[in-house]
Amino acid sequence: MRIVYLDCFAGIAGDMAAAALLDLMDEDAWPDLEDALDRLGLPGCRVSVRRVRKDGFAAVDFETSAESGHPPHRRLADIEALIRAARLDRDVERDALAMFRVLARAEARVHGVGEGEIGFHEVGAADSIIDIVSIAWAARRLDPERIVCSPLPLGSGFVDCAHGRLPVPAPATLAILEGLPVLGGGIPGETVTPTGAAAAVVLASSFGPLPPSRILRVGVGAGKAEKPVPNLLRAYIAEVAAAEPLEVVEIETNLDDMNPEAYSPLMDRLFASGALDVLLAPAQMKKNRPAVVVSVIARPEDLHVLASVLLRHTSTFGVRFSHRSRLCLDRAPIVLDTPYGPISAKEGRLGGEVLKVVPEYEDCRRIAEEKGVPYLEVYEAAQAAARARKA
Numbered sequence: 001m002r003i004v005y006l007d008c009f010a011g012i013a014g015d016m017a018a019a020a021l022l023d024l025m026d027e028d029a030w031p032d033l034e035d036a037l038d039r040l041g042l043p044g045c046r047v048s049v050r051r052v053r054k055d056g057f058a059a060v061d062f063e064t065s066a067e068s069g070h071p072p073h074r075r076l077a078d079i080e081a082l083i084r085a086a087r088l089d090r091d092v093e094r095d096a097l098a099m100f101r102v103l104a105r106a107e108a109r110v111h112g113v114g115e116g117e118i119g120f121h122e123v124g125a126a127d128s129i130i131d132i133v134s135i136a137w138a139a140r141r142l143d144p145e146r147i148v149c150s151p152l153p154l155g156s157g158f159v160d161c162a163h164g165r166l167p168v169p170a171p172a173t174l175a176i177l178e179g180l181p182v183l184g185g186g187i188p189g190e191t192v193t194p195t196g197a198a199a200a201v202v203l204a205s206s207f208g209p210l211p212p213s214r215i216l217r218v219g220v221g222a223g224k225a226e227k228p229v230p231n232l233l234r235a236y237i238a239e240v241a242a243a244e245p246l247e248v249v250e251i252e253t254n255l256d257d258m259n260p261e262a263y264s265p266l267m268d269r270l271f272a273s274g275a276l277d278v279l280l281a282p283a284q285m286k287k288n289r290p291a292v293v294v295s296v297i298a299r300p301e302d303l304h305v306l307a308s309v310l311l312r313h314t315s316t317f318g319v320r321f322s323h324r325s326r327l328c329l330d331r332a333p334i335v336l337d338t339p340y341g342p343i344s345a346k347e348g349r350l351g352g353e354v355l356k357v358v359p360e361y362e363d364c365r366r367i368a369e370e371k372g373v374p375y376l377e378v379y380e381a382a383q384a385a386a387r388a389r390k391a
Helices: 014-023 027-038 076-085 090-111 126-142 171-177 194-203 260-272 300-313 361-371 375-390
Strands: 002-007 047-054 057-064 146-149 158-161 164-167 213-222 232-240 246-255 277-284 290-298 320-326 330-338 341-350 353-359
Touching: 002 014, 002 213, 002 330, 014 027, 014 057, 014 126, 014 194, 014 213, 014 232, 027 047, 027 126, 027 341, 047 213, 057 126, 076 090, 076 126, 090 126, 090 171, 090 194, 090 260, 126 194, 146 194, 171 194, 246 300, 260 277, 260 290, 260 300, 290 300, 300 320, 330 353, 330 375, 341 361, 341 375, 353 361, 353 375, 361 375
Parallel strands: 002 146, 057 213
Antiparallel strands: 002 232, 047 057, 158 164, 213 232, 246 290, 246 320, 277 290, 330 341, 341 353
């Protein structure tokens, strides 16, 4: 099983996470991120991704130019609308929205108000929006089977922000990290930002040491602050030594009295809440009524959250669940050279043997639109390149 491991020995911030993940891929992929960020429509914002030396080490620096003038006071609904309007890849949109919802829940809890009332200050500015979307984009582009994060160091001292001088870790950060393994004090200053904490919580399926693995590639992201330790975030692509069945939970409910228009937002909400997959299947129920079976595959720790989504956002009075095991191919991102240009794809491997190569839909669609050719022609060209690669 191929994983991405986040080695947060000096902490994690949004720009550091984006930089480390981008360093795990070839530079040829970086312009694709800029294309995705352009669709956010944030005026006057530019992204710089470059290789630097930080504290004596080679690293990638990720920097966003700020919005001109005073940044808008955005609420969660404003940010959600902005991200949805960008028409990003579904997984990228889902993870980015999930990070902002984690931030909103933490801020609402700290200030004792509803999530919809929270007005984001720093994390509502363009640079934070771009950090979060970039992290989501890079994580999905790498497409690991799992992301694992090291315990997070909390830092010490105080930090100045829009709410004044706050203790480290900031209250919102502490609320996000509740229940997760952390390391106390030791490094002065803010080591984990709210954005970094939200990214770790949404993307990582577990927190702890790197499991027995073979490290395949190392990425290093540079932080901006000067600290007594190298202010870097390391990310590894690693192949876990022994592939074992993954434990998942399947949550189901039958619906025969719900407006069909409600299924699309329901699916979005389930994915944003951590679902690994969602299936809608037709069925025939009592009194010969047509129905839909909603089936959700999830990590065991997300059972109660996703069951709550089904109970709150559908017409059902109950759900059923069962614990299952699943085996997955190891996945690795690759780039295929085709007559239409490079196309991203993922390899499926079993014991090191490549069993299949699947071109990325979004790349094929984008190229088909740019070249004015049928989608299937681009897809076939990618499949031909994959067959040639395997031969």
